[in-house]
Amino acid sequence: MPWFEDLEIGTHRELGSYDFTEAEIIAFARKFDPQYFHVDPVRAAAGPFGGLIASGWHTVAIWMKLMVRAMQSRAGTDPAGGRLPATGPSPGFLELKWPHPVRPGDTIRYDTTMIAKIDLKSRPNWGLLRSRNEGVNQRGDLVLSFIGQALIERKGRVP
Numbered sequence: 001m002p003w004f005e006d007l008e009i010g011t012h013r014e015l016g017s018y019d020f021t022e023a024e025i026i027a028f029a030r031k032f033d034p035q036y037f038h039v040d041p042v043r044a045a046a047g048p049f050g051g052l053i054a055s056g057w058h059t060v061a062i063w064m065k066l067m068v069r070a071m072q073s074r075a076g077t078d079p080a081g082g083r084l085p086a087t088g089p090s091p092g093f094l095e096l097k098w099p100h101p102v103r104p105g106d107t108i109r110y111d112t113t114m115i116a117k118i119d120l121k122s123r124p125n126w127g128l129l130r131s132r133n134e135g136v137n138q139r140g141d142l143v144l145s146f147i148g149q150a151l152i153e154r155k156g157r158v159p
Helices: 024-030 041-045 057-074
Strands: 012-019 094-097 105-120 126-136 142-153
Touching: 012 057, 024 057, 057 105, 057 126, 057 142, 105 142
Parallel strands: none
Antiparallel strands: 012 105, 094 142, 105 126, 126 142
16 A cells, blocks of 8 residues: 555556355355345345345455455555555445345455545544445446545654
8 A cells, every 4th residue: 555645536446356155145144144135045035135135244344355355465565665654444434335235146346446535633644545445246236335444654654
């Protein structure tokens, strides 16, 4: 991850894709979101979605897995030999939406686009990066959308 000052609004990254299987949808939901339309295919068929669907939290968890993998693949040292900036925690998501359900057999492609940089008066050594994050299925339907936020170290920070 570049220093906060070096980040460019509009930078877009493909994070990868993920195939959702019925077995994984049910296993995740049994552990974390045991609503009938996530865990019981028979009851789900008569439910509001007409079949089994993945928990929205499952779709977000996969986004997180792919985002961390993308960040780790870029980890290391600065090409100029210096240290890379630290990235901090996220203060939370904004505008989290699941406009279309994810069904068994769907392949979701995830991406992220930098949309805003915010200076923090309360933390002058850090900046806040906002990114629009999306998941789209193989039919082109948007299945996940949110604005993520992350603290990114500014140049000149004293460790």
